Amino acid sequence: MPGFSRQERLKSRKVIARLFREGHSFMAYPFRVVWVNPTPGPSPDGRGDALPGAVRDGSPLPSGEGPGVGSCTQLAISVPKRHFRTAVQRNRLKRRIREAYRLHKAGLYETLSGGPVSLMLMYIAKEELPYRDIEAGMIKMIRKFPVSGHINP
RNA sequence: ACUACAGACCGCUCUGUCGCCUUUCGGGGAGGAAAGUCCGGACAACACAGAGCGCCGCACCACCUAACGGGUGGAAUUCCCGGAGCAGUCCGGGGAUAUAGAGAGUGUCACAGAAAAUUACCGCCACGGGUCAAAAGCCCGGGGUAAGGGUGAAAACGUGCGGUAAGAGCGCACGCUGCAGCCGGGCAACCGGCGGCAGGGAUAAACCUUGCGGGUUGAAAUGCCACGCACACCUUGUUAUAUGCGUUGCUCGCGCAUCAUCCUUCGGGGUGGCAAGGGGGGUAGGCAGCGCAAAUCCUGCCGGGCGACCGGCGGGAUCAGACAAAUGACAGAGCCCCCGGCGCGAGCCGGGUGGACAGAAUCCGGCUUACAGGUCUGUAGUUUUU
RNA sequence: GGUCCCGUAGUUCAACGGAUAGAAUGGAGGUUUCCUAAACAUUAGAUAUGGGUUCGAUUCCCGUCGGGACUA
Numbered sequence: 042m043p044g045f046s047r048q049e050r051l052k053s054r055k056v057i058a059r060l061f062r063e064g065h066s067f068m069a070y071p072f073r074v075v076w077v078n079p080t081p082g083p084s085p086d087g088r089g090d091a092l093p094g095a096v097r098d099g100s101p102l103p104s105g106e107g108p109g110v111g112s113c114t115q116l117a118i119s120v121p122k123r124h125f126r127t128a129v130q131r132n133r134l135k136r137r138i139r140e141a142y143r144l145h146k147a148g149l150y151e152t153l154s155g156g157p158v159s160l161m162l163m164y165i166a167k168e169e170l171p172y173r174d175i176e177a178g179m180i181k182m183i184r185k186f187p188v189s190g191h192i193n194p
Numbered sequence: 195a196c197u198a199c200a201g202a203c204c205g206c207u208c209u210g211u212c213g214c215c216u217u218u219c220g221g222g223g224a225g226g227a228a229a230g231u232c233c234g235g236a237c238a239a240c241a242c243a244g245a246g247c248g249c250c251g252c253a254c255c256a257c258c259u260a261a262c263g264g265g266u267g268g269a270a271u272u273c274c275c276g277g278a279g280c281a282g283u284c285c286g287g288g289g290a291u292a293u294a295g296a297g298a299g300u301g302u303c304a305c306a307g308a309a310a311a312u313u314a315c316c317g318c319c320a321c322g323g324g325u326c327a328a329a330a331g332c333c334c335g336g337g338g339u340a341a342g343g344g345u346g347a348a349a350a351c352g353u354g355c356g357g358u359a360a361g362a363g364c365g366c367a368c369g370c371u372g373c374a375g376c377c378g379g380g381c382a383a384c385c386g387g388c389g390g391c392a393g394g395g396a397u398a399a400a401c402c403u404u405g406c407g408g409g410u411u412g413a414a415a416u417g418c419c420a421c422g423c424a425c426a427c428c429u430u431g432u433u434a435u436a437u438g439c440g441u442u443g444c445u446c447g448c449g450c451a452u453c454a455u456c457c458u459u460c461g462g463g464g465u466g467g468c469a470a471g472g473g474g475g476g477u478a479g480g481c482a483g484c485g486c487a488a489a490u491c492c493u494g495c496c497g498g499g500c501g502a503c504c505g506g507c508g509g510g511a512u513c514a515g516a517c518a519a520a521u522g523a524c525a526g527a528g529c530c531c532c533c534g535g536c537g538c539g540a541g542c543c544g545g546g547u548g549g550a551c552a553g554a555a556u557c558c559g560g561c562u563u564a565c566a567g568g569u570c571u572g573u574a575g576u577u578u579u580u
Numbered sequence: 581g582g583u584c585c586c587g588u589a590g591u592u593c594a595a596c597g598g599a600u601a602g603a604a605u606g607g608a609g610g611u612u613u614c615c616u617a618a619a620c621a622u623u624a625g626a627u628a629u630g631g632g633u634u635c636g637a638u639u640c641c642c643g644u645c646g647g648g649a650c651u652a
Contacts, residue, residue, distance in 0.1 A: 044213065052518060054478075117518065128229090129552055133522090136214095140523045143213065171547075172523065 045143040051115035051159050060161055069182035071166035071174065072138075076158045076186075113157035114150070116142055120164045134164055137172050141179040149183045 051057065056077075064077040118138050120131045142162075162182075 046214085050518080054518085057518075119518080127552065132553065136522050140213075144523090 045139055045146075049115055051117035051161065056115075056159050057117065057161070060159060064161075065187070067185060067187070068165075069178055069185050071164060071170055071178050072182055073163040073165050074160060074182055074186075075163070076160035078156065078158060114146075114153065115157075115159045117159075117161040118142075118164075119161060124167050125169065130169055134169060134175075137175050138162060138164065138179075140172070141176045145176070145179050145183060148180070149186065152183060152186050 060075055060077050064075045066073060066075045068074070118135050120134045120138075122131070125131045125134065
């Protein structure tokens with residue numbers, strides 16, 4: 042059942058900040074992909090957190106029931122206001138991207154056999170592309186995802 | 195029937211497969227503007243001892259409304275169109291108006307012009323002096339004068355007659371404008387009439403004056419829970435006609451708070467506590483507020499009002515509630531529109547990355563702005579038929 | 581969500597409500613040079629937009645459009 046529920050959305054401000062600070066990125070038109078391992082490794086300044094992200098807030102995620110790749114892989118979508126002025130355009134693009142991810146995320150899980158990731162898709166095309174192009178870009182992104190890199194960031 | 199304008203309204207529909215948010219597990223899930231955030235409220239927190247100054251907003255009148263800078267109706271001014279008339283003007287229709295005050299004061303009015311507010315350059319006029327014996331003319335002087343001149347956006351009521359040395363509302367007639375009075379109409383703004391007085395520009399979307407209104411801050415308000423760090427540091431005050439806080443711009447006034455101990459040369463100083471400020475540190479999660487019945491929405495009948503709207507008796511509906519932010523994606527069919535072809539025509543066939551503007555964020559009432567296509571009503575024009 | 585501010589040449593800034601909107605720099609072509617640079621003179625180029633007040637608006641007022649700042 043290819044759904045896209047609330048647990049699969051990247052909402053933590055901390056993780057997003059870490060994504061931009063130490064994440065890896067590559068291009069897969071019309072997307073720029075930024076990704077990082079969600080459980081933080083040894084940080085350069087050596088003050089690594091003892092707690093993983095599971096006990097972050099009052100309502101912990103039910104991640105203990107299975108360490109599957111799909112359970113902790115979270116996605117955030119960004120469409121810049123610079124190119125799309127009205128909220129209707131941005132919402133429509135985000136919905137199309139989300140739909141494409143929902144239908145093709147099984148392929149991503151097969152690629153990510155080593156562990157989950159947190160990733161953000163940034164829409165960088167200047168025009169409003171139809172769903173077919175966005176779907177093609179999504180497939181290209183999953184094919185280009187660096188499999189070996191995410192184990193040892 | 196078509197076209198144009200104005201006003202009001204609608205704002206594509208259905209099915210299937212995958213999904214999203216919410217839920218009391220039945221169900222429910224964007225708009226006329228959800229937008230801009232331009233006004234006004236509800237609601238919430240704090241304050242409530244006032245006075246003065248300041249600041250902000252509004253500005254013809256009446257009414258509607260919870261309130262408004264909104265709406266309705268009217269008045270005045272002004273513009274446009276049509277008609278009548280020789281003309282002054284009158285009648286009808288439509289539009290615009292931040293429409294209190296420029297007889298309270300201050301400022302500004304470039305260029306041009308003599309002069310831009312008590313104006314004398316040219317001109318006109320009498321008088322005195324000179325030139326001369328005298329007059330005219332010319333020159334000089336101090337005056338009178340706003341009729342004539344050109345300039346300018348704007349030049350000190352208009353026309354005519356009288357009057358005068360020349361002139362001037364100086365006087366008169368008619369007219370225009372303003373002011374106060376009386377009479378009549380109107381709730382009022384205002385209008386009409388009568389006789390009286392006055393005739394010194396524009397600008398208040400320049401300062402300002404007058405009248406009225408405004409306590410301040412706004413859902414990131416506010417209350418609660420959880421997690422986490424650091425009172426460790428600095429400054430000021432702590433016996434008083436002082437300091438701090440509040441009164442939410444300022445001043446006065448008012449209210450509240452100001453503890454203990456040690457030393458002392460009696461001026462004060464030290465220590466702890468407290469209060470305020472600075473700096474630094476931590477967290478940026480959850481719940482309520484948040485759509486629970488209300489200035490609610492739809493509708494039937496009756497009544498009042500020119501109208502905005504209001505009142506009464508009924509019926510029905512209230513079921514979006516996200517928070518890196520749901521309400522979608524794809525496919526098919528229909529509807530409407532555009533283009534091409536066929537047909538006298540109703541219509542048929544084919545094509546169209548044709549179906550706008552645009553996405554709730556506490557909630558309402560307005561305003562403004564954007565908008566494909568369509569519907570209805572009214573006005574004007576053209577054509578056809580009767 | 582709320583509060584507030586700003587739009588002038590390509591860029592950075594000027595301009596009591598008053599003539600043809602000024603300066604620096606950048607652009608273009610020219611002189612000079614064997615060629616550049618520098619220097620010299622020349623030239624083009626703008627009040628975000630739509631209304632209103634006024635004799636006259638970059639300036640004052642209102643509405644749009646665009647940009648920015650602050651606010652737990």
